[in-house]
Amino acid sequence: MKTELNYLDRNEFNFEPSQEVKDAIKNFDLNKLCFYTRIYDQGKKSIFSVFLSEQYSIDEKQIVLGYGAEDLLKMAVHYFLTGSDGNKTMLIPKFSWWYYKSIADEVDGRTLQYPVYETEDSFAYDFDGLRRMIAEENPKILLVASPNNPTGNGLTPDELEQLVGMVPATTVVLVDEAYASYVTEDISYIRNLIAKYPNIIFCRTLSKFYGLPGLRLGFGFIGKGETMERFSRYANKYLGYDRLSEEIGIAALKSDAHYREIARVMDEARRMYTDEIGSLPGFKVYKSMANFILIKYPIELKAALQQEFAGQSYKVKFMDEPDINSHMRITLGRREQNRMVADIILKVAKR
Ligand SMILES: Cc1ncc(COP(=O)(O)O)c(C=O)c1O
Known part of the structure; x- marks a missing residue:
């Protein structure tokens, strides 16, 4: 399949x-x-x-x-x-x-x-x-x-x-x-x-x-x-x-109400990333008001993170620009997608 x-x-x-x-x-x-x-x-x-x-x-x-x-x-x-x-x-x-x-x-x-x-x-x-x-x-x-x-x-x-x-x-x-x-x-x-x-x-x-x-x-x-x-x-x-x-x-x-409700799901995801990923050593979760979140990770984990995300069929944006190359930008998605992303990061960080 x-x-x-x-x-x-x-x-x-x-x-x-x-x-x-x-x-x-x-x-x-x-x-x-x-x-x-x-x-x-x-x-x-x-x-x-x-x-x-x-x-x-x-x-x-x-x-x-x-x-x-x-x-x-x-x-x-x-x-x-x-x-x-x-x-x-x-x-x-x-x-x-x-x-x-x-x-x-x-x-x-x-x-x-x-x-x-x-x-x-x-x-x-x-x-x-x-x-x-x-x-x-x-x-x-x-x-x-x-x-x-x-x-x-x-x-x-x-x-x-x-x-x-x-x-x-x-x-x-x-x-x-x-x-x-x-x-x-x-x-x-x-x-x-x-x-x-x-x-x-x-x-x-x-x-x-x-x-x-x-x-x-x-x-x-x-x-x-x-x-x-x-x-x-x-x-x-x-x-x-x-x-x-x-x-x-x-x-x-x-139909603002429909979209405001979705923005609330994104608020939850921001809090989840901040609590769970922000507390990992070497990680930093930046405050974001938008429908994405920027996360800094220890650069030595870059290849492993890229591999794990690809393996799970998840596409997130790995930044490569100077001074921001140990960062990934992740779109806030549905609850189960956000959970999966956090689990992938936790798995790699705790290896
Ligand atoms: C900052 C910013 N402005 C504009 C756009 C493009 O928006 P649109 O789809 O309306 O062309 C993007 C798309 O990612 C964006 O990140």
């Missing part, structure tokens, strides 16, 4: 979609796929952006949509690093998603890493270091991820505001909030910050908290003013968005 692989390596969703999502697919009117949406005749992008506009109490004009947060991030980085001012510099966190640098490279951008330091149980952005780099490098984009992948640390709305206050008006603060719904249900700070600062962009997605990475639906919120209006026109899809995804996306956002 072929054993199913357990994918806990890319922060996907090992649970079921909500009933509302299943119903939206079952009841979808297929004739809609035979026509483009006509919502653009009303000056709107999509029924999805209209829904978001109501949910977040934000003007629809300040909402941008993309095929996943990946698409939004790429559009923003390409657009702002190829502007007429010739400024191609982007600052990204030292430990972060590999994709940021790769999309800047596509347009010959110059990516510099700003410091992220380790604390007793977490990681943190180094605000002083960042302030110095901003003054020295005058970046076009300051990219922050909150929570950050793979370190799991995030920023409070006050800290975000501090950061926007640090940069010149010509620098765009691009906030990747792919995992933010795990941290707080509060979304009002987005409205406040985009009302106050014309140079900020928030990117969110249906891929993580709402468990639909296969849907490829991302959304963003942009500051007011000429610069962001131009970016919004650049990012717009003039013939509309995927009409099935729009409806599924709305159904997902309407």
